[in-house]
Amino acid sequence: MAEKLEELESFVIPGKIDIPNTYFAGLAGSRFLIELRDNRRIMGIKCPACNWVYVPPRSTCKVCFSKLEDWVEVSDKGTLLTCAIAYQPSPVQPVEPPIAYGIVHLDGADSGFVHLLGEVDFNHLRIGMRVQAVFKEERAGSILDIKYFKPLD
Amino acid sequence: MVKEPSQEHIKIPIAMSRPYRWATGRYLGKLYKEARDNKKLVTNRCPKCKELLWPPRPVCGRCKVEAGEDWVEMSDKGTVIQYTYLVYPLWDPHVGDRVAEDYPNATILLDGGVYLVHKLEEKDPEKLKAGMRVQAVWKEEERGQGLNDILYFGTIEQ
Amino acid sequence: MANRVAIVGVGQTYHKSKRPDVSQPEMVNEAVRAALADAQLSMKDIESVFVGNMETFEGIYLPDHGLADEAGLFMKPGFKVATGGSSGGSAVVEGSNFVASGLFRTALVIGFEKQDAGDTTGAISAATTPVWGKGMARGALGEFAKQASTYMKQSGATEEHAAMVRLKADRGACRNPYAHLRLGLESVEEILKSGYLMWPLRLLDFCPQSSGACAVILAAEEEARKITNKPVWIADHITVHQEPFRAGTFGDPTGLETYSEDVAATKLYKRNGISNPRKDIDMAETYEPSNWQEMMLYEYYHFCEKNEGWKLIEKGITEIEGEFPVNPSGGVIATNPIGATPVIRVAECALQIRGDAGEHQVTRDVKTAVATALGGPNWTVMVLLRRFL
Numbered sequence: 212m213a214e215k216l217e218e219l220e221s222f223v224i225p226g227k228i229d230i231p232n233t234y235f236a237g238l239a240g241s242r243f244l245i246e247l248r249d250n251r252r253i254m255g256i257k258c259p260a261c262n263w264v265y266v267p268p269r270s271t272c273k274v275c276f277s278k279l280e281d282w283v284e285v286s287d288k289g290t291l292l293t294c295a296i297a298y299q300p301s302p303v304q305p306v307e308p309p310i311a312y313g314i315v316h317l318d319g320a321d322s323g324f325v326h327l328l329g330e331v332d333f334n335h336l337r338i339g340m341r342v343q344a345v346f347k348e349e350r351a352g353s354i355l356d357i358k359y360f361k362p363l364d
Numbered sequence: 365m366v367k368e369p370s371q372e373h374i375k376i377p378i379a380m381s382r383p384y385r386w387a388t389g390r391y392l393g394k395l396y397k398e399a400r401d402n403k404k405l406v407t408n409r410c411p412k413c414k415e416l417l418w419p420p421r422p423v424c425g426r427c428k429v430e431a432g433e434d435w436v437e438m439s440d441k442g443t444v445i446q447y448t449y450l451v452y453p454l455w456d457p458h459v460g461d462r463v464a465e466d467y468p469n470a471t472i473l474l475d476g477g478v479y480l481v482h483k484l485e486e487k488d489p490e491k492l493k494a495g496m497r498v499q500a501v502w503k504e505e506e507r508g509q510g511l512n513d514i515l516y517f518g519t520i521e522q
Numbered sequence: 523m524a525n526r527v528a529i530v531g532v533g534q535t536y537h538k539s540k541r542p543d544v545s546q547p548e549m550v551n552e553a554v555r556a557a558l559a560d561a562q563l564s565m566k567d568i569e570s571v572f573v574g575n576m577e578t579f580e581g582i583y584l585p586d587h588g589l590a591d592e593a594g595l596f597m598k599p600g601f602k603v604a605t606g607g608s609s610g611g612s613a614v615v616e617g618s619n620f621v622a623s624g625l626f627r628t629a630l631v632i633g634f635e636k637q638d639a640g641d642t643t644g645a646i647s648a649a650t651t652p653v654w655g656k657g658m659a660r661g662a663l664g665e666f667a668k669q670a671s672t673y674m675k676q677s678g679a680t681e682e683h684a685a686m687v688r689l690k691a692d693r694g695a696c697r698n699p700y701a702h703l704r705l706g707l708e709s710v711e712e713i714l715k716s717g718y719l720m721w722p723l724r725l726l727d728f729c730p731q732s733s734g735a736c737a738v739i740l741a742a743e744e745e746a747r748k749i750t751n752k753p754v755w756i757a758d759h760i761t762v763h764q765e766p767f768r769a770g771t772f773g774d775p776t777g778l779e780t781y782s783e784d785v786a787a788t789k790l791y792k793r794n795g796i797s798n799p800r801k802d803i804d805m806a807e808t809y810e811p812s813n814w815q816e817m818m819l820y821e822y823y824h825f826c827e828k829n830e831g832w833k834l835i836e837k838g839i840t841e842i843e844g845e846f847p848v849n850p851s852g853g854v855i856a857t858n859p860i861g862a863t864p865v866i867r868v869a870e871c872a873l874q875i876r877g878d879a880g881e882h883q884v885t886r887d888v889k890t891a892v893a894t895a896l897g898g899p900n901w902t903v904m905v906l907l908r909r910f911l
Contacts, residue, residue, distance in 0.1 A: 221388055222393050222397075223388075227383050227457075229381035230455065230640060231377070231640070232580060232582075233376065233639050234375065234581070234582070235373065235638070236373070236374040237544045237547070237549075238543065239548070245372055270547070270548050271547075378581050445672065446672040447668065454644075455643050457645070471668055494671070494675055
């Protein structure tokens with residue numbers, strides 16, 4: 212059994228890891244998603260000490276660690292801060308590629324909001340353009356209850 | 365006007381099966397090759413402490429030296445040290461479902477002196493006992509999965 | 523150690539099977555706020571943050587990133603620690619090392635697990651690579667079930683002894699408002715009637731899958747003495763790993779090899795002048811995932827001789843009113859949010875030393891306590907806590 216190491220083969224074994232998981236949206240997340248689903252409204256939460264509106268909302272201010280409870284409605288219109296276009300397919304995409312992702316600064320919010328961009332020729336996307344949310348007719352309490360953001364004429 | 369907070373709690377199921385390709389490396393690959401081609405179990409021996417390293421590997425963890433190529437062939441007979449059996453199905457992540465496996469799971473001490481976790485052919489709990497002698501029952505075809513080339517360990521007479 | 527380190531505050535959530543009302547960050551936040559309130563500090567006083575968690579369990583890779591704001595990690599140094607079941611223990615060790623180094627005056631250590639989010643057995647079984655152990659791993663259950671069957675044969679412990687351990691755990695849990703399973707079990711017979719999960723483990727023999735978080739705040743000596751008049755000193759800690767594959771996923775379940783617990787206890791006791799553990803230490807909170815394990819751990823941690831663990835439970839020595847209480851909080855059998863569990867052990871020992879454990883305060887005066895953590899494959903972390911240094 213004096214085989215040289217170089218002659219030994221390495222086997223490559225295909226397999227998978229498949230474990231079911233559930234993510235709980237929690238206090239802030241649930242309220243946000245329910246407002247999208249039931250009232251077609253985008254809600255943010257404000258930190259009074261920092262004077263900062265988070266969208267999507269969360270329960271603690273990261274800067275001053277205050278508990279956040281002041282809900283505010285923000286506009287469904289905003290300004291495009293940046294964007295990127297994905298061409299390669301991958302199993303975790305929400306829709307078929309090519310996909311344009313954008314970060315939108317909604318009117319009334321202070322943080323950026325990540326979502327898809329639609330009804331637009333990707334060659335015409337520009338930073339600073341005004342966009343508006345388009346809601347789906349059938350909504351399920353998911354971030355994808357907003358179909359995408361389209362350009363505002 | 366903002367509505368009062370709702371008591372509904374949203375939960376989002378995540379069902380994402382992630383595909384992988386695991387390389388055995390050349391040392392474990394030697395075990396895979398012998399199992400596939402010759403239905404034999406082999407492992408390597410540390411040049412310093414002379415312990416059998418199981419599974420075969422590049423380094424002896426105790427001596428911190430390169431394990432080398434001193435390959436030893438081992439008997440596929442052994443003794444059951446301890447065993448257990450499933451009463452109801454548990455999730456197996458490599459299958460992606462609950463598995464109600466009816467073969468008991470056992471820790472077996474092979475005659476070569478190494479321990480192995482595998483299944484037992486004997487399903488009757490009354491007949492299972494620590495100390496019973498067992499031998500590997502190999503798959504006749506489609507080997508190449510290392511220890512999974514052994515279907516289970518069947519009981520043999522003392 | 524360069525700097526002496528003390529625990530100046532502890533906090534935990536009410537551990538439950540499911541917490542659908544909170545997201546992971548919100549759940550962690552509850553424990554953090556409780557610890558800050560206990561120490562009477564604010565997030566501004568925290569200089570580093572450590573999070574212990576087993577991330578496969580919630581299906582979220584890099585859980586500390588999502589938690590950053592709610593855990594106070596924003597703009598602060600710190601990181602996630604993942605060492606299996608001992609994650610929380612390793613996080614305490616990390617936090618303690620940062621403070622002991624003299625570079626940081628305080629550290630916030632958080633352990634959490636939101637087990638309603640995933641499948642525990644599935645996640646643990648994913649610890650085996652399919653190139654070694656595919657289809658053989660039955661999670662922790664399989665390994666602990668086999669250990670129990672060997673222990674019965676080797677030591678003479680019976681299923682009645684295991685049931686007595688379960689009763690002790692439930693008694694403690696019923697006196698601990700934060701515990702998860704508070705069943706009001708009344709007799710050994712009641713327990714022996716429950717069905718087998720994986721022989722010889724019954725449904726009641728194994729820890730639950732809990733969702734919860736626990737946080738402790740560590741401070742260097744100078745700060746600690748300013749913050750509280752009841753600092754609990756981390757006198758020493760030790761971590762020992764063991765090679766995992768000798769006989770399966772969880773090290774050597776046959777009991778025929780040296781366990782990492784044995785090595786850890788020998789070294790820790792020697793360098794702290796502990797020659798008679800049941801006398802020199804006043805109580806212990808161990809990481810025992812099943813009642814059978816608790817009896818075996820008594821032996822591995824040198825609380826008694828080999829094969830005599832079951833005698834300690836038979837004689838009532840480890841009860842809350844006993845001569846050497848073990849797991850007065852109900853232990854892991856009653857509450858097990860895995861990432862949080864070792865931090866809960868440390869927090870419970872701290873409460874006992876402070877005399878603040880309420881209804882589950884032990885009768886013996888606790889000046890010295892030991893908290894342990896167990897990580898598959900057989901990692902051991904032990905933390906020695908003292909009222910005075």
